[in-house]
Amino acid sequence: MAGRTWGYWTSGKLDILRRYLDAFTTTTKNKVSERIYIDAFAGQAENRDRLTGEAIEGSARIALSIDDPPFTRLHFFETVERAPKLEAVLRSQFPSRQFEVHGGDCNELIPNVLGTLRDVSWAPTFAFVDPNGMEAAWSTLTALADFRRHRKTKIELWLLFASPMFTRVLRVDGSEVRPEDAEAVDRMYGTGDWRYIYEARLASEIEPSEARDEYLNLMRWRLENDLGYKWTHPLEVRNEQGSPIYHMVFATDHEVGTTIMSDLYARAAAEFPAMRKDARRLRRRLDEKAHGVRSLFGDEEPVLDAPAKPGERFYEHEPPWRPRFLASEE
Ligand SMILES: C[S@@+](CC[C@H](N)C(=O)[O-])C[C@H]1O[C@@H](n2cnc3c(N)ncnc32)[C@H](O)[C@@H]1O
Numbered sequence: 001m002a003g004r005t006w007g008y009w010t011s012g013k014l015d016i017l018r019r020y021l022d023a024f025t026t027t028t029k030n031k032v033s034e035r036i037y038i039d040a041f042a043g044q045a046e047n048r049d050r051l052t053g054e055a056i057e058g059s060a061r062i063a064l065s066i067d068d069p070p071f072t073r074l075h076f077f078e079t080v081e082r083a084p085k086l087e088a089v090l091r092s093q094f095p096s097r098q099f100e101v102h103g104g105d106c107n108e109l110i111p112n113v114l115g116t117l118r119d120v121s122w123a124p125t126f127a128f129v130d131p132n133g134m135e136a137a138w139s140t141l142t143a144l145a146d147f148r149r150h151r152k153t154k155i156e157l158w159l160l161f162a163s164p165m166f167t168r169v170l171r172v173d174g175s176e177v178r179p180e181d182a183e184a185v186d187r188m189y190g191t192g193d194w195r196y197i198y199e200a201r202l203a204s205e206i207e208p209s210e211a212r213d214e215y216l217n218l219m220r221w222r223l224e225n226d227l228g229y230k231w232t233h234p235l236e237v238r239n240e241q242g243s244p245i246y247h248m249v250f251a252t253d254h255e256v257g258t259t260i261m262s263d264l265y266a267r268a269a270a271e272f273p274a275m276r277k278d279a280r281r282l283r284r285r286l287d288e289k290a291h292g293v294r295s296l297f298g299d300e301e302p303v304l305d306a307p308a309k310p311g312e313r314f315y316e317h318e319p320p321w322r323p324r325f326l327a328s329e330e
Pocket residue numbers: 001004014040041042043044057058059060077078079082104105106107130131132135
């Protein structure tokens with residue numbers, strides 16, 4: 001799978017998903033008869049942690065395991081090549097459950113599937129959008145947001161946003177951006193406004209980390225201002241070496257949703273550094289075993305994060321800022 005490996009952060013991400021979906025259906029218990037789950041990039045039913053070899057349940061299986069109360073309509077999207085295997089495993093593991101696995105490009109399929117759900121658009125709906133890279137089109141996010149636009153609250157969206165990828169494909173070393181990369185970024189944002197950020201970076205007006213923040217901010221800004229979401233919550237996820245790999249961006253109109261996800265993010269932000277440290281330690285042991293050498297430095301780890309202060313809260317919501325290029329137009 002290009003770009004995404006099953007590191008410690010995958011378990012962390014899926015733990016948040018499980019807890020949130022559990023809370024999501026619980027809040028609707030005895031109130032509604034239908035609950036919809038949409039998984040735009042469903043992956044496989046089960047995966048293995050690349051260090052420990054332990055099985056990790058994929059998002060589709062997690063959604064089907066939520067049972068008190070369960071989701072009543074589940075739609076999973078995967079590529080044509082991978083969808084049949086996903087479907088076969090899920091059918092054998094959940095023989096009595098109703099769900100659909102759609103093989104193909106979710107960006108093309110989702111609008112039609114939402115059309116078939118029109119008569120139940122009153123049902124609370126959660127959409128997980130977890131691409132490998134930049135495959136999620138803005139038009140898909142728009143279709144999802146429009147599904148319940150006439151209601152008080154829209155579909156809740158949980159989007160994995162690979163902001164560090166931009167600093168890789170939008171190069172500043174003098175080489176041209178490949179047209180297919182520029183097209184993918186256009187498609188993902190649904191606008192060419194990201195070019196203002198890129199130009200500021202090219203002109204060295206902003207540092208790489210500021211550019212990353214601006215790219216993330218532009219996505220949040222658009223989710224709130226163009227799609228009309230009341231809150232967006234970002235949480236940064238880093239790999240074992242401490243480099244950022246993506247942001248998990250949650251968009252909701254629901255006060256309860258915003259509170260629950262803030263708590264889950266606070267918990268993850270507190271736990272992820274220790275998980276990362278364990279993963280680094282394990283990797284070193286495996287490397288030592290493979291190469292038959294002992295590290296000179298025992299189990300000491302570099303300090304990756306400042307230690308927690310008493311009473312410190314690890315996640316606080318802050319709204320996106322008006323993008324620089326819009327601010328300068330005023
Ligand atoms: C990060 S993985 C999904 C992991 C899964 N959500 C989980 O947490 O268990 C992304 C998946 O999206 C699939 N994919 C890539 N492009 C797609 C597209 N345009 N439509 C549907 N699925 C796609 C890939 O085959 C891959 O399995």
